[in-house]
Structures are given as C-alpha cells and as structure tokens.
Amino acid sequence: MAEVVLVTGGSGYIAGWCIAELLRGGYEVRTTVRDEGKKQAVVDAVSTVVDPAGRLGFAVADLTADDGWDAAVKGVDRVLHVASPLGGADPRDPDALIAPARDGALRVLRAATRAGVGRVVMTSAANAASPSSYATEGVTDETLWTDPDDPTLIPYRRSKTLAERAAWDFMDSHPGRTELTTVLPGAVFGPILTTATLGSVGIVGRMISGAMSGIPRIGLEIVDVRDLVDVHLRAMTSPDAAGQRFLATGEFTWMTEMARILRDGLGADGRRVSTRQVPDFAVRLAARFRDPSLREITPALGRRNRHSTDKARRVLGWRPRPAGETVLDCARSLIEHGAVQHV
Template sequence: MTPSVSDTLVLVTGGTGFVGSHCILQLLQRGYRVRTTVRSLEKKEKVLAMLRQGGLASFDRLSFAEADLTHDRNWNTALQDCTYVLHVASPIFLELPRHEDEMIRPAVDGTLRVLRAARQAGVKRVVMTSNFGAVGYSHRDHNTPITETSWTDPHEKGLSAYNQSKVLAERAAWDFMAHEGGDLELAVINPMGIFGPALGPELSSGFGLLQKVLDGSMKRLPDIRMGVVDVRDVADLHLRAMTHPAANGERFLALAGGTMSLLEISQFLRRKLPDVTQRASTRPLPTWLLRMAALFNTQARAILPLVGIYRNASNAKAKQLLGWQPRPNEEALLATAQSLVHYGLLRPETGAR
C-alpha cells in the first residue's frame, strides 16, 4: 500500500542551496514531510528565512539533520524513515582547489556515501542532481540535438574541474546501482544554466555571470550561448522524477528549450528593465581577442572554455515521459534580474533618466 503524501518523508541534501531550497519549498507546499541536511545546524535559520521568502509560514513538517558529504557521520540518522532522497548537494569550495582531485573526490565519494546510506535505510528512490556538463561537452555531431544518451568524456580538453566532478560522480552513481544498488532506485536530473527567482541573498554562479553582464563589469560579451532553465522547473522535475514509475533508471535534461547568447540576453533585459540595465554591454567580444587576453588574464582564461560550446539539447524526454512543462527562457532570466534588483546587486545608475 502506497503511503499518502502527508505520511511520506523526503530527505533533501543541501537545503541552503539555490536548487535545494526550491525543492524543499515545493515539497512542503505539496504536503510532504521534509528533512534537509545542512553542514551545521547553525544554517537552520538561513533555510527558514529562504522558505519565508518563498511564502511559507508554517514549518511543522520540516526537520533538520547535520551531515557533511565528506564524512560518514549522521547519514544513517538523516535517512531514517525516508521514502525518497533528493540528492542536490555538492561539496562547497570557497576558492578553486589547487588540484582537480580536491573537487572530484569529494563529489564522487559524497554521492556514493548518500547512495550507500539510502540503500541501507530502505529508501525507495534517490533523485540525483547532476548537470549538462555530464552530458553534452563531448557531443561532436552539430546536426543532431544533444539527448540523455550522450556522455561527456571526463578527460575532454578544457573541461572544468567542476564539470569533471559532475560527470564522474554521476558515472559512479550508475555504476553503484548496477553492482550494489539492490532494491534502491535512481533517477538523475541534468540541468543546463539554472536561473529564476532567488530565495536569499547568497546567489549562485549563474547570477554572478548575469550581474557582470548587466552592471557593465563585462565590457564586451564573448560568444557564449546558454541553455536556460528556471529553478522552479528544476525543482518540479525533481519531484516528478521522484514519484513517476517511468523515471526509475533514467536521466533527464532540464532546459526550457533553445539557447540564448549573452548578447541576446543583454538586449532582452535592457528592453525589459531599462532603469537598472543602462550599463549592460551590447558589444560582442571577438573570440580571437579573448584568446589573446587569456594568455595573461585569468578571468579571460576561465571564460574561454565556455566559448563556442554546442548546447543545442532536447528536453523532449522530460516533457513526454513525465509531463514536464518548463517556463520560457525569458521568464527565467527576467526573474533572475529581478532578484538581483531585490537584493541590491543591480541598481539604477545615479542621474539616469
């Protein structure tokens, strides 16, 4: 007999994060009981503040567990009585590690730590947050869209340590399921660029990029095209993959559809929010010039691997199999810019008309 939603306990790892907080919000709004992991219980108030920002006033169905992806302690306690797990958390680095293994090992080991504990606790299904970097960076046929059958080669030239960590962690998860998973089920979500409304002032990397475009910090715009998805739709897709019978053993690309260049994004937001985007650049940066700058500029060197990447991917699987209907790219981007304004990171220029 399937338990009712109100009797179902879901663990969300990484409750303080952009995606994790929206997953918690939607689960509580739909009547689930939720437990979330935080690295320190001192972060509890931060999560509650984010949920209040999302419109919640009651937290009697929410509990907290202190657990860290780099340690075994408390995971068995965190997973006790849980039916589902949304494994959203990734190891956090305040600055780039000196060696890529310092980012990759914790991501792989943390994923396996959660899966082992989930299997031991009798969890029905884990939904894991991976990313597009695990899917599309080795796709060579530009005449066909990228689908969930594609895999990024972790040794792809120019692949960031972060994307390496994602592809290797996801590979490790599927390998674990094949050899040690037992009755545990797994589904994986692979989002592209996640935008949309923030529930708190600590903003994700996508917000940082958009802020640089809109406040004029990025004087000229490199040839970067982005697939976009709203964080609310990413959370919704996690919940659909959590319960839908057909989602077991599947991965799902999460994107609204199509791509937008930084130039197109800048032009769109200048039209929609003219009072706070006067400084936004609409000047393209030739790739040859970026390559020259990358020889001696670390910021240019960090951007260069993103230039010219083919990101024409398909969201058909999530839509057809799970009935997922994402918001348009423009709605997600506008909500992001509005969050930048809300948290004081994008202001009208003094004296602007």
C-alpha cells in the first residue's frame, strides 16, 4: 500500500509542486485547504503536470485555528508542512507575522505527534540561519541561528526564525515516534502551475513586463521550486535527515544579473527588461519619502552573505540546477500561462 503524505496549504506555489511530485512518485496525497472552495483550484493546478485522480484527497484546516488538524493527519505517514499563514498579514506588524507562523507550526506538530506521524518536514527559510547584520559577508551554514532579538531584523526574518525555533523546542519536549526535519530555502523561482499563486516569481514577471524600470542592488540565492521539492522529498525519506536542518539555497545572483539573463535569453520577449541599476541612496530616499514598502528591502542593499548547501549535498545527495536555467524557465512559464502582459 502506498504511503500517505499530508501537504499543508495545497493552493500555495511550493505546495502545488510538492503534491505533483509526490503523485509522480507513487504516493497518496492529502492536502489542506482553508475552505472547500479552494479544492478545485488545487486539482486544476496539479493536473497540468500529473493526473491526480483517485490519489489526491483534501482536509479543511486553517493554520490560525485548531479545528480540522487531527482529521487532517489521521492515517498519514509523513507530513510536508510547507504552508505559511502570512499572506494577509501586515509585514510592518511583528505580531501579525510571528504569531500565525509560530502557532501554525505548533498546531501541525501537535496533531502529528498525537497521530504518531513518522516524520514532519517543515519549510523554514535561509533567513532563519543568517547573520543579523545584512552587511556581513562570508558563508554560513545550518549551525547558525538568526538572533531574533536583533532590533534591526525585519518582521519577516524574525517570524521565520521564531517559528522554526518554536518547532524544535516543541519536539525537544515531546519525545516519541515523530521526527522533525527543517528545510531552509533561499529565493524560490521556477515554473508555475497556475497564475493564482505566483509567490516570489512575481518579481520575474515585473521584470519582463517592464514594470521594474530600475533594479536595486540586491542579491538573491535562487533555488528552483522543482529542486526545493526534491530536497523536501529527500529529507522526508532519508534516515539520516531526522532531527536535522538543511539549507536549500542556490547560486547567489544579483538582480541585475537576473535582468541580463532575461534580456539575453528571451529574445523578443525580453525586450522590456530593464538592466539599469538604481543607486542605493535613491532606493533609501524613495523608501523614506515616496514608497514605504521599500523599507523592507533597504537592509538587503549590497548584502553578500551566502549560505552553504554542503550538508544537503553530502547527506541527501541534493544537486540544484543553475540559477540562470531557473530564471529563464520561470519567465517562459509565466509567458506561457499568460501571466505577463506584453505590449
């Protein structure tokens, strides 16, 4: 009999690919949605790459409430907790981000340990294993924990750190059959299954459409969504992954490099991509006087810190693809799905 894997937040970008690859791998999959009305959208998205008939089921459960989680994990062998309840939160309010992320993870773990689930793989973020200072250069690994008390941290980084820390603390105090593994991705790009949940790939869409007329001096550790799912599945099944953190970042790539990759690789479809880099001072001035939303990115200007994926490569045999391939596949997928307006 095939193992049953629960994937949280089935309508999400990463979750959709997790569901698809699990089905391709012969697993039976159950996924959570916040309401019944989201089921068909998940089926439609997954159906673009694999037939889910008879092997995909649903449970209604919300990370912000206790109801439904025991039913969601009943009869489940493993859990991929990839969902995050941050979509509607005000990113400027620390509590609006921290409480849902932390409490949602604990709801999943409580239900999983009660049900005796074999392993939970939780998606954290590389931002939870980063030096507090964005100015720090060098390479860090999973042994580093971001300091959540650093007053310079943006709320998102603090929320991801505290949520993962709470998960490990919970497991330390709940010995039993259930094992925890965490995966800490970088900036996730790659092909889409649906235009309904674009996530971070919207950045590429803005570049292609010409909406981003200037590029800030920001570097991203780009990981392909397909490679991120691959490392989740490896972490789910490898005996050596139990109780471990795994960074899953990709090549460090400046956004201006991304722009050049798109402009050079897309032909006529890349004609609107701007490669003009905006000076740091201009971004800071705009954040202060014209666009407060830019305040979230100003600490990252010029940051060169990178993360080592040696552990995932050594323990799990993980091999991510080049960033340029991911960026172009992402762009072509957006164009194919009609997610970019060309004039």
